Amino acid sequence: MTRIIDHPILGKLDDREIITFQFDGNTYEAYESETIAAALLANGIKKLRVHEGSGTPRGIYCNIGHCMECRVTVNDQANVRACLTVVKKNMVVESGKQHPNIVKRMVEQP
Template identity: 40%
Template sequence: MYRIENHPILHQFDKGQRVSFLLDGKEMEGFAGEPIAIALRNSGVLVHRYTAKRAEPRGIFCAIGRCNDCVMIVDGTPNVRTCVTPLQAGMNVETQYGIQSRGAAENND
């Protein structure tokens, strides 16, 4: 997909173990220890959350934990910066709607 297999200067990248995790209940794959956002981007997932008022999509912007655009719900905790949070096996990652999960957002309506 988007992984660089052979880089002219850096050659190979040291990656952890291949692990699976959940995105909105769907099983996904990534490498343990890499940022959650990297595993998602490789699987073609770009939308991390929808804004509270206008429900606009947001994703990775700065990739260094500064802009807070890529936050998601991780294991029940909202506003987790996925670009600097290491992926672990079995993590439950959810798209964030405003500051909550989809189900919770719908219950508000």
Template identity: 60%
Template sequence: MMRITDHPVLGPLENKEVTIQFNGVDYIGLENESIAATLLANGIRTLRYSEKERKPRGIYCGIGHCYECRVTVNGERSVRACITPVKDQMIVESQGFQS
């Protein structure tokens, strides 16, 4: 798998593996990499669905400006996945319409 090893906002990443849950499924990430990077490394491209048109949304800007990657983390809605580091046992859920 390809991974970012030195994020421009989050800094250098650890090699320690952590487990997060996304929509009820466990995935392996690297400690302190972004949620978006962990999910992308595990083949997850759709992070949420748009409210109005119910279209899939994922990583767009990757630096926290656009809010396209909003997810719910441990019950907190609208967390930006591209700039939020993963923590072991984190529960992440997509927002909006799911088919």
């Protein structure tokens, strides 16, 4: 894992509890009060979803909640922004998948 462990403003990570969460069926560790995006990136996960039409990979882009590229499903709730959502103990996060019906509609439109 790669993290800043002693930040001049945010403090030291060793003061925080380590919690576990799931992403696409695998268990990962995060620090309490860390966002899903930060926890995934620290665990080497860069691809959070695929583009609905083209299927190309998407990940963290702006990291401030404007671009919507980091949308994931959290505990069965779709379109949650990973960069703004704090990871919780035993949270289940799933990457965004390409849905065939969306691709078909996009192709059929003039």
